[in-house]
Structure formats: C-alpha cells, structure tokens
Amino acid sequence: MDKRLLTIFKAPGEDDRIEARLRHSEFATHRHDSYTLALTLSGVQGFNYRGEQRHSLPGQAVILHPDEPHDGKTVADAGFSYRAIAVDPFEMQLCLGGVDLPFISSGLSEHPALVHTLRQVLNDLSQPLHGFERQDAIQSLCHGLFLASGKKAVAEQLDMRAVRLAREYMLDNWQSQITLEALEQESDCDRYKLTRDFKRLLGTSPYRFLQLRRLDKARALMQSGSSLADTAACCGYADQSHFTRQFRHYVGMTPGQWLKAKMPQ
Template sequence: MRNHHLTISKAEGDDIRFEARLQDTAFTPHSHDYYTLALTLKGVQSFNYRGARQQSLPGEAVILHPDELHDGKTVTEEGFIYRSISIDPYQMQQCLGGTPLPFIEGGISRDTLLLQTLHRGLADLTRPLEKLEHQDIVFDLSQALRQASGQREKASPVDCQATFRAREYILENWQYNLKLEELEQVSGQDRFKLSRDFRKLLGTSPYRFVIQRRLEKSLTMLQQGRSLAETAQDCAFADQSHFTRQFRQAFGMTPRQWQKALLQ
C-alpha cells in the first residue's frame, strides 16, 4: 500500500465518523452490520455492490445497506477522498418507528436532502458531536434515507403539550449538553415521536433550537464588546471555530464581521 492516509474522529455513542484519503489500495469484499453513509469529496470511488460495479463521483453519496457485501478500490492515480459515518440500524429503526430499513438502489444517491444532511453531520471531524446533535443527525439521516428510497412516512397526530414542555425546558437549559432522553422525561413523550413532533410544530429540530438560543445569547455578548473566544465559551459552543461556523450558517456572516458592522 502506497501513499495511504487515514484520519479518524470518533462520533458520540458507538458510531464512527472519519475522513479517508486512499491511493493505490483496495478493500477486499466484506460486509458489516451497520449502515455506512459516505460523501465522495475528490476522485472516483469504485466498488462492487449487489453484483454490479458502481462509481461515485465528487458530490455524490455512497449508501451501503447493513450486511451487504462490497469492496472498494481506486481507479485513478490520484486516488479518492471521502468522509463517512456508520450508524447502527437499531438506532435508525427507533427513528423510523418499525418500518423497513430504507434501501438505496445501486448504493449511490444524489438526493438533495440526504446530501445536505450528510454534509451537516460530517462538516467538522475535529470535535465529538454533542449528544443531542448526534441524535439529531441520526434522526434526520433516517428521514432523508426514507425519502431517497421512495418510502412514505405514516401520518400520526402530534402532541402539542409535550412538545411545548420540551421547548420550555430547552429555553431554561440551552447552555447544557442536552439529550433526547432528558426531553423525553420532561415532556412525558417518547423521544422519537417528540423529535418528529418538534419539527412538525416548531419547524426545526430540538438540537437546532438549542443552537439558535445559544446564538441569540452570543449576539448580546458581541454587542457588549466581548471577545469571540469568551463568547463561544459562555454560549456553550465547543470552541471558537464551532461558534463561527454556526453563526455564519445562521446569519450569513462571521461573528467578527457582525461585530465590526456594529461599530460602523
């Protein structure tokens, strides 16, 4: 094996997120009992899957169903780069509520929602995911896979009061590393139904609701002239880069740019 480089970042729980740079190497046929969801970043991923040779190009997602035999190899001198997350199908099934596991024909998807969700889950490998963030990613990936595979979600009534109790709890505890199990206990509703209802009633996920509350606090601190590092710490972000990325995604500019604009 020549010029083989692999970096790994451990995700919350038992799931693994990592980035791999592979050149002049190949994986022999193998399988595993978890989902593998990968984004091809550069080069061409080539693999045999269910009796057919597949190729994934940059910007496409590779979705390997549990216990499906596959291999992998480079097809150009440059090799390829990808980022990947593995997810226990039991965790995904809890989000799906007893429906069959989604299957992506050919193992490759260009579905917009699925790609956006993967990009979010794999954007930063320098830090572990928060507990609620990890649960949020698994839930969103399960729903995106359902959509990409053509499955339809079963309609069910929403529990407004449970959702609103969870909302109030988040408003009082946004600075902590929350998890769905806490929200389940507070709301009195199953955490996966609560996660679905939260999105339906409030238009966002519990984790993104937490992040927005932290960002609202950060606006006040920045307006007071507090430093970015101090603001990131006091607003419960992992570090300054995590704070900057979340701020830019929410407001379209970095916190430093926003702070400078206030002084003009």
C-alpha cells in the same frame, strides 16, 4: 504529497466517522451489519454493489445497506477520497419508530436533502458528535434516506403537548447543558418520538432550535460589547473556537464578520 496507498482519519473518540484516501489500493469484497453513508470528496470511487460496477464522483453519496456485499477500488492513478459515517440500524430504528429501513438499490444518490445532510454531519471531524447532536444527525440522515429512496414514513399521531413543554424548557434553560434525558423528563415523552414530533410541528429539530436560541443571545451580547470569549462562555459553548464554528455553521459567517457588518463604521 502523501505516498501511502491508504490513509484513514477518524473523528476523535469515534470509530464511525472517518475520512479515507486510497491510491493504487482496494478493499476486498466484504459486508457490514451497519449502514455506511459516504460522500465522495475527490477522484472516482469505484465499487461493486448488487451485481453491478458503480462509480461515485465528487459530491455524490454512497449508501451501502446493512449486510450488502461490496468492495472498493481506485479507478484512476490519482485515487479517490471520501468521508463516511457508519450507523447501527438499531440506532436508526430508535429515530424511525419501527418501519422498514429505507433502501437505495443502486447504492448511489445525488438527492439534495441527503447530500446536504451528509455534508453537515461529516463537515467537521475535529470534534466528536455527542448525545443530543448525534441524535439530531441520525434523525436528519433518516429523513434524507427516506426522501432519496422515495419511500414514505408511516404517519403517527403527534404530541403537541410534549413539544410545547420541551420548547418552553429550552427557552427557560438555554444557558444550561440541556440533555436528552432532561427533555424526556420535562415533556414526559420518549426522546425519539419527541424529536420526530418537534420537527413535524415546528419545522426544526430540538437540537437546532436550541442552537439558534443560543445564537440569538450571542448576537445580542456581542452587540452590547461582550467579547467573543465571554459570549461563548455565557451561551454554553465549550470554548471560543466551538462558538465560532457553530456561529459560522448557522449564520454563514464568523462572529467577527457578522459583528463588523452590524456595527456602525
């Protein structure tokens, strides 16, 4: 058992996604100029926020608004652990399009959409979040925060033409490492508005749409006899382990389990 009072693990190449464990330790009162969105994993996470003592239990989300003083302390001898992401409010505004930041005065939430999104964003700290994937994560967190806060986003006119062009480009180039810059150029639309409109018009984000099209191709290749390594390379994944993680994330089972269920015995 780790006897250290505080241990912090960071996702490689990142400073803003972490896992922390505290035992007989505490953070003094401090503040950030970023959002801190955390998911309590074990124990009881105690903290003072907006003049009141709060307690977060496993499965609850902690939402610390920018510039709000807070601390952090253990409540029981076993301590507590959590995973968290810090998000620059300016990065959120690029996704939101210039509206008031969603605010949750209690600093706690059990809203299913927000908790689910946090689980997805913080589930795998072994790999960094890159441009396309990170924007999708921030966009999803913004949506979850709005739902949890009860605040409605301001409606804006949708650009169906841009969404159609981005969709067609991804269908034609699913094997390539598609970038946000490429989608902007093909759709002639700012990436943040494109992502908002894509989600509202087609029900999913450009990033998830692309991942699901790649997995459609991957399933077809596996059923035709392609190895997992060859399938991963053909469908644009960094390696077989990356392919397996993404497959399980979206399909709910590993490629091997899926193939065994699909192929005749």
